[in-house]
Amino acid sequence: MVPIKEVVVVSGKGGSGKTVFAASLAYLFHQEGFKVMAVDVDVDTPTLHFMLPIRRGLKRYEIYMSRKAVIDANKCIKCMRCVETCPYEAVVVDLTKSLDVESLYCEGCGACMHVCPVSAVSMRESKTGSMIFAETEFGFPIFTAQLEIGEHSTGQLVHELRERAREIAREQNIDVLVVDGSPGISCTIIASIAGADYVALVSEPTPQSLRGAFRAARVAQQFRAYAGFILNKSMGYPVENEVEKLLSIMNARLIGKIPYDYAVIESLTMLKPVVAYRPDSAASRAIRIAYENLKIGAGIR
Ligand code: SF4
Ligand code: SF4
Known part of the structure; x- marks a missing residue:
């Protein structure tokens, strides 16, 4: 049996574009003929299913933790x-x-x-919440979770979700898991990254976001996961010149620079990954370059 490749998308700070990138990755893998499953472990604010809308639910698991x-x-x-x-x-x-x-x-x-x-x-x-296994409108599966009011994400919960996702992936003969990880740098990101083959770090060109992403890169290093860096909303700010220098210290590679592009905002309102909504847009072209680089780094052929 060919081992399932796990690509985890994280950011050190919320709002950096992690979910936009994860949704696009899952869509591109599907377009290229891979058996992909999208997994959302950002359980405090799960939004992957807004970009990969659910066509029909397949199974629901209650979580009592x-x-x-x-x-x-x-x-x-x-x-x-x-x-x-x-x-x-x-x-x-x-x-x-x-x-x-x-x-x-x-x-x-x-x-x-x-x-x-x-x-x-x-x-x-x-009851902590529910895990939902469903089919997206694009035809590939998604695994997501919904917490009860007042509950919050924990490392143990993220670990549980990852394990259940792996179990389903084995049953469904999935080739690639694209995991939308937890933002920030708490124990939930550690649980998101553990066991990943490849960690895609998404950051905006702001000191706050970059700092968080570099700290997340250190976590990836601890787990010996290959790390690729995606600079999102790039506009040629001076701080961007420092990124590659810092990345070489972190043992991570810049695999894509996605320009600030209104097509991304439009795609969010249309509930689609930008690569599906406007494949010819500047952001989509940049995401496809990052996708190709990511496949090489993760050894996905
Ligand atoms: S939070 Fe308060 S009520 Fe709940 S277990 Fe702790 S001490 Fe008891
Ligand atoms: S008030 Fe609280 S601590 Fe005291 S007996 Fe009742 S339940 Fe126990």
Whole structure:
């Protein structure tokens, strides 16, 4: 069996164009005849399916990874220790001094359970969200997730999504996984990058975005994943001249410079990757160059 290639697209800062690039990559792989699956692990703000709209859902998996505190009113002696201890003010007291846990605020830390002198607090499993396996309007599959209100992404959750995506990819004989990773540089990006064959780092030409991308490049280095850098919204700013010098230090290569192009904004409103909406646009031409370079770097033929 040919091993599945995993290409993960990340950025050190939200809004850099990571998802625009990931959607275009998935589309180009599909156009070229690869069996591709798009995977969105940016679960706090999943938007890949806005550019790769879902035609029909195929399977849904519920995720139960959260814990919430529950108070047993029959055991509670109203000592108020849990109220004083909860760092999130999730234990609420009504006028009759009855206690309850506001589940939207409860982070499941378990502190209230530990301080309760009469074991009136227990922890129960709670729904974190859902994973959705679906078919896009372009005919290739997408795997995405949706969190319940008040839930947030964790490294463990991203790891779980990646594992489930790999399982589905094996069942579906997928050649390439294009993963839209988590932005930023927290544990979720580490979970996004772990196991990747190739990491595509997308950055705007701003000091904030570049700094985040270089830090993400360091994470890729730790995992010995080949890293390619895409400078998005390029407009020839002086800071762009420094990028290649810095990249050589980071052991990453500049594989594409995508110009600032209104076609990208139009494509977002049309719910399509720019390479599908305006294949002749300057941004699309630049994305195709980055795509070809990425395939060489990732050994995808
Ligand atoms: S589990 Fe933590 S966050 Fe939830 S109510 Fe108890 S102390 Fe507060
Ligand atoms: S710590 Fe236990 S006994 Fe005290 S108020 Fe909270 S639930 Fe009731």
